[in-house]
Amino acid sequence: MISEHSPLFLYNTLHGGVQRFETIYPRRVKMFVCGPTVQDYLHLGHGRTYVFYDVLARLLTHMGYRVNFIMNITDVDDKVVEAAGRAKRDFWVFVDHYTRAFIQDMKALGVTTVRRYERASGYIQEMLFQISSLIEKGHAYVSEGDVYFDVSSYPYYGQLSKQGMSELMLRPIEMSSKKRSQVDFALWRSMPPEGCDPCWDSPWGKGRPGWHIEDTAITVSNFGPQYDIHGGGYELVYPHHEAEIAQAESFTGVRPFVRYWVHTGMLTVGGKKMSKSEGNLIYLKDGLRKYGVNTLRWYFMKTHYRSDVSFDEKDVELCAGEVEDLISRASKIRERVHRRLKPDITSEVASRFREALTRDLDTPRALASLKRLAADSSNQKPGLYLNQVCRLVLAAEEILGLSLDG
Ligand SMILES: [Zn+2]
Incomplete structure (x- = not known):
C-alpha cells in the first residue's frame, strides 16, 4: 500500500492547478471518462486518451483503491445517424458493429480497467426524467418541441472553462431562433417523422436527447450526485463538460458534481487534431498491427498526458x-x-x-x-x-x- 507514503497529486481543471487527490469515500474511486461516438473505428488519438486513463486507474488500483471506472458509448447522436445513412446501413446494425469494434480495440490496446461500458441508448428514461425535473425546477424550457437548458438559471456556468458570461456570449455553440439565449444548450431535440430513425417518445413529442445529458444520466444513475474523477480530451471542456456540471448540479442540488476534472492533450498531425473531419486518421487497429501494443503504449506514455503530441x-x-x-x-x-x-x-x-x-x-x-x-x-x-x-x-x-x- 503506497498511498499513505506517496499521495497522488493530479492537475484539476476545475481548480486550475495540481491538487492532492482525496476520495469522497475511503479507498474507493468513482471515475468516468467520455467514450467514443460510435460512427467509425478508433484512431490513434483515441488510443492515446484511453491509455492515459487506463494507466491512472491501474496506478490507483496499485495504490490500494477500488476503482469503479465507467466509460460511456455515444450511440445516439446526429453524427452517428448521418454516418449510418451515408453507409446505407440500418442504424442499429451500424451502431452494434462499431460498438463491438471499439471494445475489441480497447482489449487489443491493453485497456483492462474499465469496469463497464454504458451505451447512451440504454439511459433514455433517465434522461427524460432529468430533463422533466430540470423544467420543473426552472432550469430548462420547452420551445417548439425542443428543450433547452437555461444557462441564466445556473450562476456557476463558465467555472470549468474559466469564462465569464460576456466571453461565453461571444462563443454561441449553435445558433437557433428557438433559444432564449445563444449560450443555452439542447437537452432534447424534436425530430420530424422522416428523421425519426431512431427517435423516442417524450412529453414534448418524438425526438432525441442532446449530447451532454447522456453523460449526466449515466453518471448520476451509477454514481449518485457526486463522484471523484471525470476525464476526457481538453477539447471537451467547453461546452460539453461545462454543460454536464450545470445539468447535474441543477438536477441534484449537490456541488461539486465532480471533484477532479482531468483532461488530456490532443494527438495532432501536421498541427491539426487527428480526427475524422480533418481526414488525417490512422486507425488504432492498423497502428496496433504495425507497431504492437507495447510500442504504442510506450509511445503514448512518452509525452505527458496534458501536452499535445505531434504524430x-x-x-x-x-x-x-x-x-x-x-x-x-x-x-x-x-x-x-x-x-x-x-x-x-x-x-x-x-x-x-x-x-x-x-x-x-x-x-x-x-x-x-x-x-x-x-x-x-x-x-x-x-x-x-x-x-x-x-x-x-x-x-x-x-x-x-x-x-x-x-
Ligand atoms: Zn462525454
Missing part, C-alpha cells in the same frame, strides 16, 4: 527500439533473481519512478527512470538491490500495462 512515425520507431532494449534488460534481471517476487514500488530503488507517477502522472519521467535503472542493473549480482529492481519492473508492467517478459 511522427519516426518517434514511434524510436519507441520500438526502447521497448525492445528494456525487455532484454528486464529478462536479464529476472534471470538473476531466483525467487518469485511480488510487484512493488515502495522501495528506495523505485523512488524516482514512484514520485514521477504520483506527481500528476509524469509518465515520461517514470519511463526514463525505469530505463536508466534497468540499464544500470542488468549485469548486477543477485541480492537485495536486484530483487528490488525486479519488483519494480513487475510493478511497472502492472501499472503501465506493458509486457516486459521477453
Whole structure:
C-alpha cells in the first residue's frame, strides 16, 4: 500500500492547478471518462486518451483503491445517424458493429480497467426524467418541441472553462431562433417523422436527447450526485463538460458534481487534431498491427498526458527500439533473481519512478527512470538491490500495462 507514503497529486481543471487527490469515500474511486461516438473505428488519438486513463486507474488500483471506472458509448447522436445513412446501413446494425469494434480495440490496446461500458441508448428514461425535473425546477424550457437548458438559471456556468458570461456570449455553440439565449444548450431535440430513425417518445413529442445529458444520466444513475474523477480530451471542456456540471448540479442540488476534472492533450498531425473531419486518421487497429501494443503504449506514455503530441512515425520507431532494449534488460534481471517476487514500488530503488507517477502522472519521467535503472542493473549480482529492481519492473508492467517478459 503506497498511498499513505506517496499521495497522488493530479492537475484539476476545475481548480486550475495540481491538487492532492482525496476520495469522497475511503479507498474507493468513482471515475468516468467520455467514450467514443460510435460512427467509425478508433484512431490513434483515441488510443492515446484511453491509455492515459487506463494507466491512472491501474496506478490507483496499485495504490490500494477500488476503482469503479465507467466509460460511456455515444450511440445516439446526429453524427452517428448521418454516418449510418451515408453507409446505407440500418442504424442499429451500424451502431452494434462499431460498438463491438471499439471494445475489441480497447482489449487489443491493453485497456483492462474499465469496469463497464454504458451505451447512451440504454439511459433514455433517465434522461427524460432529468430533463422533466430540470423544467420543473426552472432550469430548462420547452420551445417548439425542443428543450433547452437555461444557462441564466445556473450562476456557476463558465467555472470549468474559466469564462465569464460576456466571453461565453461571444462563443454561441449553435445558433437557433428557438433559444432564449445563444449560450443555452439542447437537452432534447424534436425530430420530424422522416428523421425519426431512431427517435423516442417524450412529453414534448418524438425526438432525441442532446449530447451532454447522456453523460449526466449515466453518471448520476451509477454514481449518485457526486463522484471523484471525470476525464476526457481538453477539447471537451467547453461546452460539453461545462454543460454536464450545470445539468447535474441543477438536477441534484449537490456541488461539486465532480471533484477532479482531468483532461488530456490532443494527438495532432501536421498541427491539426487527428480526427475524422480533418481526414488525417490512422486507425488504432492498423497502428496496433504495425507497431504492437507495447510500442504504442510506450509511445503514448512518452509525452505527458496534458501536452499535445505531434504524430511522427519516426518517434514511434524510436519507441520500438526502447521497448525492445528494456525487455532484454528486464529478462536479464529476472534471470538473476531466483525467487518469485511480488510487484512493488515502495522501495528506495523505485523512488524516482514512484514520485514521477504520483506527481500528476509524469509518465515520461517514470519511463526514463525505469530505463536508466534497468540499464544500470542488468549485469548486477543477485541480492537485495536486484530483487528490488525486479519488483519494480513487475510493478511497472502492472501499472503501465506493458509486457516486459521477453
Ligand atoms: Zn462525454
